[in-house]
Amino acid sequence: MSKKTLLLIDDEERILRSLRMLFFSGYNVRMTTDPQEAIQILRDEKVHVIVSDQRMPTMQGSELLRIARDTSPATMRILLTGYSDLDASIASVNEGEVFRYLMKPWNADEVKKVVAEAATIAESSFAVQSNADTALDLPHDRPRVLIMDYDEMTAKTVHDTLGDRCEIIWASDAQHAMEVLAKQDVSVVVSDLMLGDTNVGYILKTIKQLNPQTQCIVVTSFSDTSRLIELINQAQITRFLPKPVSTGVLARNLESMLERFHLVRSQPALQKRQTVAPISSPQEKVLAGNFMGMLGKLRARISV
């Protein structure tokens, strides 16, 4: 079996040399300091995983990854950066749609593990790509949208945009949201990070573990880069929209996430692309555990 290809981009050559040493034995490693060259490689070769720096003189990493998305959709995208600025992390979700947002300095074992996981997922994505007719012809259930946000503007936009096609549930609180998620599959979740006093990050993380098809849009005025990075890695949120968000933007993203849901649902191989990293915060682990317990009980009861 031929080695999978890993493409590394960083404006600091020493980073490239160093990373190459972690991977050269297991992968076909391509590396460059020039994003344009990286784009060319993506066009010419089958690249399984791209790992890019964020801050580079000629192009931001999130921009490069956005181009990578179009050029080679099956390639898994990872950002590796020393700067944790909010704009970059927002762009990496919304534009780059990254699989992981990793920080420098990195842990060698962790990076190896993430790249290995990504490479395997990419391989099955390539397989799907070459066999486009593997799409499942599923019965068209009415998609379900769950709103976890007290903001009426959000609820109104969701109703106005998807009301005719979807069942819409507006969670009254975190408990209600968990009950809804436990009882049925939800296509799209539109959530703030705080629901009243409850930080609902763990709910998003848990639901993505259980139901990778669910697409999460976070709309919030809360801006904390480290929490956003956690949500990228551990909840694979697909959009992060800072409040105040215009109805137009929210509506557009709702449409595209609903579309994404249908695509992912019909192509189970694509679900793996949104595999989440384990929850890291100890408190959230406990909360997620409780939620899982509740969910297990409820689902068992329903299936009986």
Place this chain on the structure above:
Amino acid sequence: MHVVNEVGMSESKQVVVEMLSLVNPVESVSPDCALEDVAEYFSDPKYSKLLSLPVVENGMPIGVLSRYRFMDIYLKRYARELYGKKPIRNFINQSPLLVELEQPLAEAAQHVSANMSFPLTEDFIVTRRGRYLGVGFVMDLLKAMEQKMRANTDELETAYTQLKSSQMALVQSEKMASLGQMVAGVAHEINTPLGYVQNNVSIGQELFLQIQTMLAEYESLVDKLLNDQSSEEQITTQMQVVAEMRGDVNTQEMLGEMHVLMTDSLYGIEQISELVLNLKNFSRMDAAATDVVNVNDCIESALNIGRNVLKNKVEVVKHLGDLPLISCAPSQLNQVFLNLFTNAAQAMEDQGVLTIRSWSDEEAVNISVADNGKGIPQENLMRIFDPFFTTKPVGEGTGLGLSISHQIIQQHGGEIRADSHVGEGTCFYIKLPVRVVASAQVTPALPEMEGSNPKEMVYE
């Protein structure tokens, strides 16, 4: 008391309570009361404090009759006979001083003092929605007003003190914010060399373990070769193990690359040291607060620290002339320059050029910092040094950066000004007097900074 309960309107409650304390709910007199009977009232102890009697018809005050007026009439010859039986309606002042219960104290006091007559012969009447409520004494009203004014003054003083301390807090927070930004910037910059140094070391460690194993196998082979008792088979097996290891291309390649990685790591460590040194130079935590320095060094130090903001975005062009040493507070000048550089970077939306010049004449060291960013509109240009003036969204800037820079330059006896053209860019000019003739030894603090910590000095 009945009155108090009835007047319980929330928004004007405070006003009502104030006014109510001034009301003497004395019984009013009917306009049909005979003049001679009024004498009784005036001598009644209940009315002894009153200057005038309130005259009320159907609940509405229609006038007052003062002791003064009464005496005036009654002391006339035959007055008692002539007027005694007449109703007082004919003698009252029909435009008494009227105050509504819900009228603010200050407004009431203003009305009364504007309309009262001298000498003071009448009290004022307090009404509630036009109906008679009681009588108030002018002196009481004025006294209450004075008390209130005094309380207001105290309030103002407290507010002023609070404002002053919150400004100090803001100045402090601006200092902390710019410090925080700077530290965060440098911390992030350290992450890159730290990333590869750490990775290289962990690769080295792994490789070292492999080499250890390899050595052990080689040693074992040598031992077996030297040992007469080793069987041919044992030696062959061990030779195969060693040959396999030698054939492992990965280890070979790693060994070959390791030298480069070590060189890289040393370079990275040097980078990290330099960044830390920049931080130290910039903050000058371990140096004297005032020193004799070359301002070009301050510019360089601020550029080093601001590098992460400027990097990839701003081309820096330096024309730094020969400068005499001047006595100043270098950490403060560093702060001024960093502030100007980061402002310039923020003013440039895409790529831009930052041109820094320095030159000197006999009196002063001059510095100019020019950007080709979006420029500042004329109406804002006049206000850029004002405290709290900012065009950034709420929460993104305190609006104190340039105001503090202005203070710092003033403390140095210098000047700072700005020229700007919208769409072309902005240029800041700084002039610092060469007060102290350059000398090798460290001169004492600047006169206006004498005896105090200049860092605190600036903000007072």
